[in-house]
Amino acid sequence: QPVLTQPPSASASLGASVTLTCTLSSGYSDYKVDWYQQRPGKGPRFVMRVGTGGIVGSKGDGIPDRFSVLGSGLNRYLTIKNIQEEDESDYHCGTDHGVFGGGTKLTVL
Amino acid sequence: EVQLVESGGGLVQPGGSLRLSCAASGFTFSSYAMSWVRQAPGKGLEWVSAISGSGGSTYYADSVKGRFTISRDNSKNTLYLQMNSPRAEDTAVYYCAKSGTMVFYGYLFDYWGQGTLVTVSS
Numbered sequence: 001q002p003v004l005t006q007p008p009s010a011s012a013s014l015g016a017s018v019t020l021t022c023t024l025s026s027g028y029s030d031y032k033v034d035w036y037q038q039r040p041g042k043g044p045r046f047v048m049r050v051g052t053g054g055i056v057g058s059k060g061d062g063i064p065d066r067f068s069v070l071g072s073g074l075n076r077y078l079t080i081k082n083i084q085e086e087d088e089s090d091y092h093c094g095t096d097h098g099v100f101g102g103g104t105k106l107t108v109l
Numbered sequence: 110e111v112q113l114v115e116s117g118g119g120l121v122q123p124g125g126s127l128r129l130s131c132a133a134s135g136f137t138f139s140s141y142a143m144s145w146v147r148q149a150p151g152k153g154l155e156w157v158s159a160i161s162g163s164g165g166s167t168y169y170a171d172s173v174k175g176r177f178t179i180s181r182d183n184s185k186n187t188l189y190l191q192m193n194s195p196r197a198e199d200t201a202v203y204y205c206a207k208s209g210t211m212v213f214y215g216y217l218f219d220y221w222g223q224g225t226l227v228t229v230s231s
Contacts, residue, residue, distance in 0.1 A: 034217055036154075043113075043204050043221035044146075044154065060219060092154055098170075098216040100154040 002028035004093055004101035011107040017081045020104050022093035024074040031095050032056055033076040035069065038090040038103075049096070050076045083108055111135040111220045113205050118225030124194055131188040131205030131222055139163070139183040142208035144218060145190045147201035147227075157203070158190065162211035173199075195229040202226050 003025040012018035022033055032051040036044040046060035050069035059067070066084075070077045080087055088108040094100040117129040129145070144159040158179040159168040167179050178191040188205050203225055206218035 036218075036221075043223045044206075044218075045221065046217070046219045049217060057217075094154065094156075094216060096215045096217065098156045100156070102153040 001097065001099055002031055002095055004033070004095060004099060006091075006093060006101040006104045008102065009105045009107065011109055012080075012083050013109045014083060014085065016083055017079060018083060018106065020078045020080075020091050020106065022076045022078075022101055024076070024095070026074065028095075029074050031097065033071070034094045034096070035076075035078045036092045036094065037087075038092060039086075040089070044092060047078065047091075050078075080106075111207065113207065113220060113222035115203065115205055115222045115225040118203065118227045120228045120230060121192070121195055122231050123196055123229055127192045127195065127227060129190040129192065129203055129205075129225060129227070133186045133188065133205075133207070136207070138181075138186040140211055142211060142213040143181060143188045144206045144208065144213070145179065145188075145203055146206050146218065146221075147199075147203045148224070149198075149201040152201075155201075156216065159208070159213040160188070161213055166213065168213055192227070195227070197229050200227060200229045 005023045034049045035047040038044045048059045049056040050071045052071040066081045090103045092103045112134045114132045121127045145157040160179045176194045180189045205222045207220040209219050
């Protein structure tokens, strides 16, 4: 089973952009990854799935165009442009084989 | 609007039992596989168990196999998780999550509930 590694924290200023990274362990470069947003005190919300070719399928309901993904090698990226206060959340990645990363807490400055 | 509302969490003693429920609305419940995913305090997410839309196929993480049982009542639009012989390490917020397909495949969860806290302690 792969291991997913996420930085525990990230920050960005209001209106800026930020890229969150989810790294697969060696040997799993063909795995797809799902991104989930979890606002404080709420359940997770599906953002979108990403492979090495980019987005797989559709974004989750209500996910704005400011959110985009990219996949390269062992890394799966989630980029948020024009960050809003409502984007302050924990962001989790999970593989299509049932393993999750530890999550990244995004703080909006 | 899809809604998933968990209930049944609380304090349970090690070796006891507890049943969690998840009431679903806003979609054709029997057409989709459902899962339970948990999050221990300060930790990441962990998939626990899944069941197909018909209820005929069930799946478990090794950490709960033989102790937890997933089931569903499609006439009541409700998902269950029977937790037997819980351990301290089962302490977590338990979320029910909907899959995008009737069969359980690919671990993509497109809707989640708000969670219910289970604390295993004497």
